[in-house]
Amino acid sequence: MGFSGSLEKMMVIAYQKPDFTSEVGRYVVYINPASYSHTFCVKYNDVQAQGSSGGSSEFNRIPPDTVELELVFDGTGVVPSPLPGLMPFTEDGIADQVAKFKTLVFTYNGNIHSPNYLKLSWGSFLFKCKLQKLSMNYTLFKPDGTPLRARAKGTFLGYNDEVELALKARMSSPDLTHVRTVQAGDTLPLMCYRIYGTSAPYLDVARVNELADFRQLAVGTRLLFPPLRETLG
The missing domain is CATH 2.40.30.200 (Elongation Factor Tu (Ef-tu); domain 3)
Structure with missing residues (x-):
């Protein structure tokens, strides 16, 4: 070719x-x-x-x-x-x-x-x-x-x-709303850890996104990760 x-x-x-x-x-x-x-x-x-x-x-x-x-x-x-x-x-x-x-x-x-x-x-x-x-x-x-x-x-x-x-730092801030697309191998706790620095809010994120089963994430699904203070509030 x-x-x-x-x-x-x-x-x-x-x-x-x-x-x-x-x-x-x-x-x-x-x-x-x-x-x-x-x-x-x-x-x-x-x-x-x-x-x-x-x-x-x-x-x-x-x-x-x-x-x-x-x-x-x-x-x-x-x-x-x-x-x-x-x-x-x-x-x-x-x-x-x-x-x-x-x-x-x-x-x-x-x-x-x-x-x-x-x-x-x-x-x-x-x-x-x-x-x-x-x-x-x-x-x-x-x-x-x-x-x-x-x-x-x-x-x-x-x-x-x-x-x-400064913009790059702000884009990775846990105090901002993030939208992420699920990739192969992703789990909700892992995605939470990448954004918030802790996996603790994964149940709250599942609730925000109305996930029936957070253990089965479909590749390509777009998930909303709200600001940390709201997620843990």
């Missing part, structure tokens, strides 16, 4: 503001990444009594996720420009390409006192972030030493502004 559709290039879009408005530029890659890694991490505190043989790990926080990928810069003329007239080849090899990319993702922006806020956009992949690390590996040169090809390995740190973080 083949894949249909036109080729879509990855874009790196830079912004001045943390709410990702005020675009200041974008870079369209010459060659799409062969792969990228998206890493999620949970931090724990190691708690161990002096002299004990083992300890326990207590949850600390969930740090921002990271994306790592490699981009290729080519000034040989073998790889066509991703958009007509976007970046003509020059006697400087890949110098213009690299300079434009670094200006967007790495260079200090005096207006915001840090490098730019970034979006990595490629098909259904959209990642809001800031650059954490950039490593350039030059692999092909003119006889005079001018670089013609390079591989840039970038590590990008996920970024959410304070408004978005």
